[in-house]
Amino acid sequence: MKEKIILALDLSSPEEARKTIDTFRGEVGAFKIGLQLFTAAGASFVRELTGEGVKIFLDLKFHDIPNTVASAAVEAARMGVWMFNVHASGGSVMMRETVKRVSEACAGENLGRPKLIAVTVLTSSNAETLRETGVQTALAEQVLNLARLASECEMDGVVASPQEIAMIRKGAGREDFLIVTPGVRPAFATADDQKRVMTPAEAIAAGSDHLVIGRPILQAADPLGAVRKIVEEMENARAH
Secondary structure (H helix, E strand, O other), X not given: OXXXXXXXXXXXXXXXXXXXXXXXXXXXXXXXXXXXXXXXXXXXXXXXXXXXXXXXXXXXXXXXXXXXXXXXHHHHHHOOOOEEEEEHHHOHHHHHHHHHHHHHHHHHOOOOOOEEEEXXXXXXXXXXXXXXXXXXXXXXXXXXXXXXXXXXXXXXXXXXXXXXXXXHHHHOOOOOOEEEXXXXXXXXXXXXXXXXXXXXXXXXXXXXXXXXXXHHHHOOOOHHHHHHHHHHHHHHHHHO
């Protein structure tokens, strides 16, 4: 079960990140590098980590014209990351071009192909957020529409909130479709700025493949104890 946990390195320096990786490397499956740490530490830090065999989920949520996103995606693959994401709302041409170009580059350069996943609707968003940006579709329906689009474009999976896992699992049309779930909060933690949350055990039971967890572990009084408690919770849920 610990392989399902992606620890979010939402930190401001490579030194902090390195220390955290050293502490948790045997406790979780992978580490997420998002906008904050990537901006602070850069691509060279990511290459350094992947060169040491650290599994990295590069969470930069690419969203731009198709050629720009596909070109950036190829560079992400060359960094050796295990997984990275784009915004599904960038559309089918953007996603298809990204899958095509990354697959070609990895085959041509003998690189391991990263998992390509698409962000549906951010877990900090709600119906009002969608309305503000001109989306009149109900939130759950919008998530499912984007998940189906990502699946049709041969993306490997999506990022979606825990509440949408079962719906995507049923409606995406592919058994091998990955669901990566942020907005997971164990019973002992608060929801912070996430709007659509669930416990790790509930998310796994609903069909999530990977859970992205940050603050509930890193800000706990006993971080190692917290991650072990989460794994135990998940294993107990599976046993039942």
